[in-house]
Amino acid sequence: MSATQGTVLPFLYPCLFRAASPAGYRTRPVAKAYRTLSRSFHQSQCQRKSLAETNTDRRAAAQDPPPVSAHSRLNPAPEDYSRNIFVDKCTLNVHTGSGGNGCVSFQREAYIPDGPPNGGDGGSGGNVWIQAVAGQTSLHKLARRGVVKAGRGIGGQGKSQGGKKGEDVCIQVPVGTVIRETWRSDPVAEEEARFREMEPSEAPLRNKYLMYAGTTGKEAVNVASSMPPPSKPRRSPLCVLEPGNPIHLDLDKPMEKPILLAAGAVGGLGNPHFTTKDEPKPKFATKGELGVRLKLELELKLLADVGLVGLPNAGKSTLLRSISNSRTRVGSWAFTTLEPSIGTVVLDDHTGRPTIRSGVEGEGQRESFTVADIPGLVQDAHLDRGLGLGFLRHVERARILAFVVDLSAGNVVAALQNLWKEVGEYENLRNVEINQETQQSGTIQWQGFAAGKTNPLFTSGEQEEEEMIVYPEPPRKLEPLKLPPISAKPWFVVCTKADVEGTQHEYMKLRKYMEDVEAGRVTHPSGKQNAWRERIAAIPVSAIRGEGTSRIAEWTAGLLDSMAGAGRPAEVVGSQRRGRVIEAV
Ligand SMILES: Nc1nc2c(ncn2[C@@H]2O[C@H](COP(=O)(O)OP(=O)(O)OP(=O)(O)O)[C@@H](O)[C@H]2O)c(=O)[nH]1
């Protein structure tokens, strides 16, 4: 039970703590600094008071919690909270920019009244980029926005001036977002398909051309007849950087640079492109290609580094307030929290000096991690009672689970077992669902013979009707995300309300039970064989007094370090672009 040793603040159960820090966890510098500080403070106190007086004071301070003001940050008034808007799933329409039109223009100067063609090409449309950035926790801004449009390319102008390129857009999403395409309308792909089916003798696609502004009547017919045969539609050279079609991206690492989601369309060609021996002054240019429209589903696969799982009123929100900058609602009634709320635990003292040394070699110092306060869990939540399945969906999206048990409520071992039971039952249900879906997708659906349709067994040699191709394709149904098993996640227990008198006994019982689980003497509370048993800890805290909570940050940082590959930046494709940046939060 190494988590209880070497705590920075041995305030609650001093007899349980020893000086050594847990092996492998780099907490020594902080603990040492604290010890030096407290020793010098203690010495200065001793100079003024006798030892007996000091000990009496210390004992009193340890037993009687200081009076908590009704309006302190950790015990706030019911209305003292900031509204938390959290969205973990949203649909986003993405439009890349269309290309600008080519220009029909002729040189006109003094003594050159009717010069050669000099119409510029249209600018290409803006691209859409995507980047996963650390520090963002929700998709609510993108959900509210709904549509993201890159800029349209500007048309070319006379004197061979090319049009300006459309503005790029970069969508910033939280780390752990999965992006899946449900629908796509790609006018260039549609035209390519039409082009393949087209006979070479067919007339050019007139709607692709622009005529000189002054062309009228009979002249227009002549201009049209001089237009070249249709050519294959053009695409931006950046298309090679696009992810495959349909898009499926799992952005589980912070990215230094954005990657291309969809390239903008190319601009039209100016009239100098169409000069030939027979037609030295073409009076037409081409229009820019149309941009791609995508419907994407964004889902947060990773909600936070740590998920707080506990019964209603266990003190999860107070704990989150005490370890992070969160202003989530706290109340002495059940279901105060109805939506998950994410807090960021900063691991430096705001001067760039780390309070806890954390990070994997080669990846630099960890600066922060996120904690999700998840709504309270009730018995039979896996049967959708209380906030039920919605709540459990969030549990499986945390990297580490912190089970929060209320020491003052008594029987903490049973409370922990019940929490694990609900989580385990949910996992079973989910596995059954996934298996059913896999089986269904592998079986042939017999639909019988619908009225009006020909029975294939009794056809009289009639030619089968051709399958109709619909453009654009109807939206496709997405399968649920595949997530790692919950019981295999690292976990620990936070024992809250340790300031309440008579809770030491409960804590000791839990500690004993956890030692047995770790050693494999009792079955894992999840009931699963391969569940996580290494370095499980029970950390007593008084969140309302802000005591013992720094231990949680240390323990979590240690666990995150031990999890392979945590925080390594994703492979970078593409380059840093200038343009608008749209953040998810
Ligand atoms: N004495 C004491 N009281 C606490 C402590 N932590 C929380 N409380 C009190 O417990 C009550 C519930 O706290 P919350 O943080 O709202 O509990 P919760 O788990 O978020 O509850 P739900 O959101 O309903 O699931 C509040 O009245 C808190 O003031 C603690 O460490 N000591």
Ligand SMILES: [Mg+2]
């Ligand atoms: Mg709460």
